[in-house]
Amino acid sequence: MTDMPKGWSRDQMAARAAAEIKDGFYANLGIGIPTLVANHIAPDIDVTLQSENGMLGLGPFPTEAEVDADIINAGKQTITELKRTSYCSSADSFGMIRGGHIQLSVLGAMEVAENGNLANWMVPGKMVKGPGGAMDLVAGVRKIIVLMDHAAKDGSAKFRKACTLPLTGTNVVDMLITNLAVFDRADRSSPFVLRELAPGVTAELVRSLTEAAYEDGLATRQAA
Amino acid sequence: MAEKIHPDATSALAGLLVDGMTIVAGGFGLCGIPETLIDGIQASGVTGITAVSNNAGVDDFGLGKLLRTRQIRKMISSYVGENKEFERQYLSGELEIEFAPQGTLAERMRAGGAGIPGFYTRTGVGTVLAEGKETKEFDGETYVLERGIVADLAIVKAWKADPFGNLVFRKTARNFNPMAATCGRVTVAEVEELVGPGELEPDMIHTPSVFVQRLILATHNEKRIEQRTIRQEAA
Numbered sequence: 001m002t003d004m005p006k007g008w009s010r011d012q013m014a015a016r017a018a019a020e021i022k023d024g025f026y027a028n029l030g031i032g033i034p035t036l037v038a039n040h041i042a043p044d045i046d047v048t049l050q051s052e053n054g055m056l057g058l059g060p061f062p063t064e065a066e067v068d069a070d071i072i073n074a075g076k077q078t079i080t081e082l083k084r085t086s087y088c089s090s091a092d093s094f095g096m097i098r099g100g101h102i103q104l105s106v107l108g109a110m111e112v113a114e115n116g117n118l119a120n121w122m123v124p125g126k127m128v129k130g131p132g133g134a135m136d137l138v139a140g141v142r143k144i145i146v147l148m149d150h151a152a153k154d155g156s157a158k159f160r161k162a163c164t165l166p167l168t169g170t171n172v173v174d175m176l177i178t179n180l181a182v183f184d185r186a187d188r189s190s191p192f193v194l195r196e197l198a199p200g201v202t203a204e205l206v207r208s209l210t211e212a213a214y215e216d217g218l219a220t221r222q223a224a
Numbered sequence: 225m226a227e228k229i230h231p232d233a234t235s236a237l238a239g240l241l242v243d244g245m246t247i248v249a250g251g252f253g254l255c256g257i258p259e260t261l262i263d264g265i266q267a268s269g270v271t272g273i274t275a276v277s278n279n280a281g282v283d284d285f286g287l288g289k290l291l292r293t294r295q296i297r298k299m300i301s302s303y304v305g306e307n308k309e310f311e312r313q314y315l316s317g318e319l320e321i322e323f324a325p326q327g328t329l330a331e332r333m334r335a336g337g338a339g340i341p342g343f344y345t346r347t348g349v350g351t352v353l354a355e356g357k358e359t360k361e362f363d364g365e366t367y368v369l370e371r372g373i374v375a376d377l378a379i380v381k382a383w384k385a386d387p388f389g390n391l392v393f394r395k396t397a398r399n400f401n402p403m404a405a406t407c408g409r410v411t412v413a414e415v416e417e418l419v420g421p422g423e424l425e426p427d428m429i430h431t432p433s434v435f436v437q438r439l440i441l442a443t444h445n446e447k448r449i450e451q452r453t454i455r456q457e458a459a
Contacts, residue, residue, distance in 0.1 A: 051396075052326060052327070053252040053253075053255070053396050053399050054252075054396055054398055054399050055395075055396050060455050061453040061454055061455040062453075062454065062455060063454065063455055063456075063457045064454055067449070067452065067454070068395070069255065069447035069448070069449050070255065070256070070394050070395040070396060070397040070447065071395050071396055072252075072253065072255050072396050072449075072450070072451075073396075075451060076252075076253040076254070076255070076450035076451045077450075077451040077453040078449060078451065078452055078453050078454070079453070081395070087393075087395050087396060087398055088398070089330070089398055089399065089400070089401075089402040089403060089430075090252065090278070090326070090327075090329075090330035090399045090400045090403065091327075091330040091331055091333070091334040091402070091403050093327075093330075094326065094327025094330050094331065097327060098327055098345065098346070098347060117350075122352075127311050127314075127315065128321075128323070129303055129304055129305035130301060130302050130303040130304050130305070130321075130323045131302060131303070131323060131325050131326070131351075131353070132302050132303040132325075132326050133302065133325065133326035133327060134325075135325035135327075135328075135347050135348050135351060135353065136325050136326055136327030136328065136347045139345070139346040139347040139348070139349070140327075140346070140347070166351065166352050167350055167351045167352075168351065169349075169350065169351065170349065170350035170351075
């Protein structure tokens with residue numbers, strides 16, 4: 001394990017996720033690495049970011065003078081509004097989410113299973129903080145991208161045959177971006193396909209650190 | 225017209241507080257929380273509260289104050305991560321917690337307030353939070369039955385109110401407050417500013433007066449910030 005390549009950095013993983021955002025999208029970015037995605041959206045892509053506490057059209061962090069305690073994102077960070085911004089209640093906000101009106105959400109994870117199951121909220125025996133809005137997001141947003149380390153610190157697989165941790169949702173993950181590789185699938189009845197490798201990472205290494213079954217899409221991609 | 229405006233929290237809460245009651249509170253994190261009314265509840269000494277609120281405050285702010293004094297027996301929340309005293313009481317078994325997904329919690333308040341005892345949602349299907357709950361298939365998808373919430377008392381924070389109890393919220397301080405206001409058998413609102421009759425634009429009212437029974441001018445508007453994130457001004 002000592003000579004294992006690190007692969008992509010967190011910012012590079014976020015940049016890869018940002019490339020999935022299409023012009024005109026409404027998107028929700030989770031707390032942690034997914035928040036970094038906003039920094040990598042191309043200038044010619046117009047995206048409206050949603051925060052589940054009732055804000056549509058998130059601006060950048062405020063300057064010291066702009067700080068307003070009544071404007072925060074779902075991570076409870078101070079934020080600013082834009083000309084397009086609208087506010088709504090939490091019920092209406094989750095209506096947007098559950099009702100399928102948000103095109104894309106990027107979330108962190110502890111485990112992803114080959115059938116698209118996701119575990120990202122609870123470790124039995126540890127203090128449980130609660131699911132927040134994660135269960136609603138995966139149940140309602142049309143495309144779910146997960147960003148996570150490919151393997152745990154001890155080398156055990158996080159992309160698994162089945163999740164061992166309590167689930168956040170069943171068959172909800174559409175794309176998985178790790179520090180080593182990118183997987184996606186055509187729809188939620190299709191298997192995951194390995195699409196990209198980080199620099200210096202081999203398909204064999206990814207295979208050896210993955211418990212989930214997936215198809216190899218690298219050869220077909222090169223042939224195309 | 226029955227007078228809704230009370231001079232302070234003690235007066236506004238008089239006769240409403242009973243041990244073992246359920247209280248729903250608006251707010252998200254520390255944003256838009258009824259600080260003045262929480263202090264009033266703390267001062268009353270009422271105990272055995274089931275508190276319905278998205279979060280549990282922090283150790284010395286928001287509902288964290290009522291946890292510290294052991295006035296809360298059970299929380300119904302989506303996320304309780306920022307509270308050490310909460311963690312201690314929960315791990316020692318002094319405090320009960322019922323987790324609800326955040327959108328489900330919001331909808332449970334809205335449903336309860338709208339006379340809807342239950343609704344089906346896809347959120348949480350196949351997770352531990354759906355265990356023991358009825359499920360039903362619609363168009364080939366499985367949904368779980370969730371219950372509406374009606375509380376003995378709702379406490380909310382608004383930006384402005386008129387004497388009739390019409391409320392306007394400000395920016396993301398709106399969050400759970402509008403639904404919380406609908407699902408209390410009695411709703412008490414504290415507001416940053418009281419305006420005169422006719423001074424609120426009828427088209428711009430978020431919570432119509434019918435949902436609000438009592439009203440006070442908030443005296444605690446600290447609006448503590450949990451994560452003060454700053455961008456450096458471009459040189």
